[in-house]
Amino acid sequence: MLGTLVNTAAVIAGSGIGLAFKKNLPDKYQMIYFQAVGLFTMLLGVKMSLEISSPLLVVLSLVLGGFAGLVMRLDEKAGQLGDYIKAKTRSNNDRFTEGLITGFLLFCMGSMSIVGAIEEGFGKTSDLLLTKSVMDFFSAIMLASGLGIGILFSAILLLLFQGGITLFVSVVGRDIPGEIVSEITVVGGIILIGLSINLLQIKKIEILNMLPALLFIAFFMWLKMRFFPYC
Numbered sequence: 001m002l003g004t005l006v007n008t009a010a011v012i013a014g015s016g017i018g019l020a021f022k023k024n025l026p027d028k029y030q031m032i033y034f035q036a037v038g039l040f041t042m043l044l045g046v047k048m049s050l051e052i053s054s055p056l057l058v059v060l061s062l063v064l065g066g067f068a069g070l071v072m073r074l075d076e077k078a079g080q081l082g083d084y085i086k087a088k089t090r091s092n093n094d095r096f097t098e099g100l101i102t103g104f105l106l107f108c109m110g111s112m113s114i115v116g117a118i119e120e121g122f123g124k125t126s127d128l129l130l131t132k133s134v135m136d137f138f139s140a141i142m143l144a145s146g147l148g149i150g151i152l153f154s155a156i157l158l159l160l161f162q163g164g165i166t167l168f169v170s171v172v173g174r175d176i177p178g179e180i181v182s183e184i185t186v187v188g189g190i191i192l193i194g195l196s197i198n199l200l201q202i203k204k205i206e207i208l209n210m211l212p213a214l215l216f217i218a219f220f221m222w223l224k225m226r227f228f229p230y231c
Contacts, residue, residue: 048189099150121169
């Protein structure tokens with residue numbers, strides 16, 4: 001768990017610095033920053049999704065995951081959670097929930113987050129997550145300066161997500177095939193593309209409702225490798 005703990009601390013530290021700068025950052029600079037981040041997020045998502053090897057399963061996972069997320073009202077509940085935390089912390093930031101969700105998706109949907117957490121679960125190395133911590137530290141500075149304290153609280157979601165993967169893998173006690181990790185990364189990349197569309201204010205997409213797609217693609221890939229290895 002060392003890598004996840006350091007990663008969480010890096011996001012908290014970066015968010016603190018970003019919040020200190022927020023007061024002195026004019027709106028026009030915040031706007032151009034989010035346009036740049038939106039474009040970069042889109043590029044990152046496209047890069048991750050280009051590794052796709054089972055397009056039919058990916059599409060099926062996204063559709064079923066979206067349906068499941070809609071039934072569970074994940075996006076709505078995330079908004080309620082954001083509003084609850086905002087009320088408890090007495091924050092007057094209008095973009096609190098947006099910051100919470102954006103921070104979680106950017107910090108957790110990448111391959112470094114998933115693969116790094118899996119490696120820690122096997123007790124191999126924390127190098128990948130430690131490297132990611134440096135990147136997330138600087139990202140948190142810029143994100144918090146634009147979106148505010150919601151980025152700081154996204155560190156809690158980061159801890160639960162990456163820590164949960166690490167604990168799960170350590171309990172399962174066996175290697176997760178690279179093919180499964182690869183397709184999970186592809187779905188994560190597509191979700192990031194959706195996030196970039198939100199950041200660029202092109203269209204509002206309920207990204208969180210699609211998160212169950214990560215579980216669906218893992219299950220479908222397991223079925224494929226178990227019963228249809230040559231397909």
